[in-house]
Amino acid sequence: MTCSEAGHNGAGRSAPNKRRWQELARGFIRASHPVPGLAVTSLVMVLAAGLGLRFGQVVLLGAAVLTGQLSVGWSNDWIDAARDRSVGREDKPVAAGIVPVAGVRLTASAALVATIVLSSLLGPRPAAALLIGLAAAWAYNLGLKATIWSGATYLLAFGALPVAPYAALPGQPWPPWWVPVVSALLGFGAHVANALPDLRADAKTGVRGLPQRLGPQAGVIVMVAALAAASVVLGTAPQVPPTAFTVTASSAGIVLAVVTAMIAVRSPHSPTAFRFTVVIAVLDVVVLLAVTN
Structure with a gap:
């Protein structure tokens, strides 16, 4: 074999490896x-910056939240691998065989440890808020997703989340009561919106969480009620004079909740409705910052 042939074969072998x-x-x-x-x-980092946390604290908080979200996402696909495989979920990399189960289990565990360490660096109270929410999310993945308590895990996880940036402020104040309420309602609405496209697959595998028990019609009603309620609370609860901006933005949140419901009814198996809940969350965070500054 000539040098040129050896080089060609080496390049030929490296190309598939690179693609893999x-x-x-x-x-x-x-x-x-x-x-x-x-x-x-x-959204958490924007809220933290708007509240006046130092740049380093914002970055640290963002890192703790991001690693927590990674641990939740990876653990979801790791724990549900057999169930997803049984219904042919080709959109799930683990179920499709693209990613090994052991690899995702390892990354989920590593991200969980990183979250605990990073959260502890923020102080006891911010760490407690973050880890309570993380525990609720992991409880969902470990089995509560198949029970009527699935919605309660989202209420707790998202209700605890905005407590962390407030607790990281000097004096460690508690947020106004309506801040965690709005966040919990948004999380709950997102839970229902995210579950709607998977109702058929969940029925085949015996997942009977709250959205599955509600069904598509009642689920849409509950989803729009939660999302609209978040905007109503945000528009009326803060003890500040309403401005044209807050009234308009809160009203837009209600309108977007209705639009989200219409999308969910017309395209029940599309993730578009869930993406609209993200838009509503962004709008509500902007209003929240407007009324707290």
């Missing part, structure tokens, strides 16, 4: 559920 590593990396990213994870992390 790229496919594996993309699979791990998809298995982490990047859209909701990045959305939650970004």
